[in-house]
Amino acid sequence: MKKVKKGTWSHDFKINRSLYFLTIPIVLYFLIFNYAPMFGLVIAFQNFKPTRGILGSTFVGFQNFIDFFTGPNFGMILRNTVVINALGLVIGFPLTIAFALLLNEIYKKWFKKTVQTVSYLPYFVSMVVMCGLVIEFCATNGVITNVLVNVFHISRENLLQNPKYFWGINLFTDIWQGLGYGSIIFISAITSVSSELHEAAAIDGAGRWKRCIHVTIPSIMPTIVTMLVLKCGTMLSLGGDKILLLYNPSTYETADIIATHVQRMGIEKMQYGYSAAVGLFNSVVGTALLLLSNYASKKLADTSIV
């Protein structure tokens, strides 16, 4: 077949006419739902009034940003956002890997399969239902409260009303819901480690513990690095939907993060300009984190995520 000459756009349009037509709805979709909001970020620099629209609202320069950065809660919100994410990275993430490694040491096939299936179960329970259960279990006479009262002798109270416990509850429920599902990627990485490596190490006298340290973990290191970097990069784009279900005014002190702050100020209190500014700050830092992580991932594991 004669290869089509790579020529002009009009020539390409002629041979790929239907592809161009198919492109239209796709481009329209992203223009409307992804790009229009980007241009809509103009309202971050305005005292935006929906009745007046973008063109009629007054520009206020960086006032909305200044309001956020100098506001009474800026430090608190930033700290909560960082701490809640960091806890997941430092505790939740290693646990996921540990779970995958431990599961790999189980040699009874049916047992392994069953545990795996059961471990995915919490992932399929909806956020609303899970948070509903958390609220019940953490109530003054709830199951979790009872356990903590009896084991750690804390004072009996509704745990979700005390800001002291919020990070712990949030982390624990994240782990409950995500441990099994999050381990999938590591389990598949572990199973693809060549058995020849293991056999060679075994011949050299390495026990299973040594092989785990010197064969398995180094082999899945690229996956670990990629996932870690991906988690760092998407840190700020995570929505606050779980926290919205779990927090209440008495725990804002430790529970309020950027996403929930935007939601409350923007949707409930209708301070659109201010919330858009906070959102823009979040997006810019988020994009910077993503690019940085991508760079780190290229350097460390030779894999690019975007």
Place this chain on the structure above:
Amino acid sequence: MIEKVGPSRVIFNILNYGFMIFFSFICIVPIWHVVMASVSDPRLLMSHAGIVWKPLGDITAEGYRLVLQNKSIWMGYGNTLIYVIWNAVVGSLLTVIAGYLVSRKDFRLKNPLMIFILFTMMFSGGLIPSYQVIRALGLINNRWVMMIPGLLNAFYITMMKSGFEQLSDSYEESAKLDGAGPMTIMFRILAPLVKANIVVIVMFIAVMQWNAWYPASIYLPAARDYWPLQLFLREMLIQNDTAAVVMGSDAAAAADFTSNLVKYCAVVVATAPILCIYPFIQKYFVTGVTLGGVKG
């Protein structure tokens, strides 16, 4: 491999199996608790503290009767089904088209289009500007807000793209020789070959839609008739308002402890379908995670 099993290994194995059993137990217990509580005597349930291991008192279906008689639960169910099916069908169809477009080697728009799509993964306008766009389109409190804005996302498109790119060019070339147009090539020849990727995307969309509550809570605040099931659940479980379900029950005095029972029943009714199905579809999620995590 045959190996000597030393005493330390035996201890490790016992601990490891023990941990796995404990962990599985933690995963199942909350669900077990809900199911058992949902058929318990509501009076005993009120005063009970701790996990409900077995039904308290006589097994009762009273809670289920109230839930199933309730209009909002049925409405929520219906709406959720509409949103799940629509988004799974139309969303995956558009994703296939987009994935096909960005995987065509001799299409000049291929790269610009891919960059255009990928950029949305890197930067987003955020909640408030998106809300304003949706408002300007007249979609607030409109059913279509659940059926249009979530249809496409860059992540699924890259997943589809890598599926198409793994196919040999010869399929397309021979189809072209036989005079097939791009639509025929995409839907009749190539799509069946990347069925696995499509199924994964359909599953992801369906499960996500089934469990989603956040978009509806923002965009459908005053349109109860369009609420998905999860929003009714939120009203009952999080905002602790079961009036909509319990009201109209014969004994108004019974409402107080019945409301507790009703919550459990509603959770079972809403969660049972997905928990019954997931063991059979879990393999698609495993494939999806591996596809997206490494190559994405």
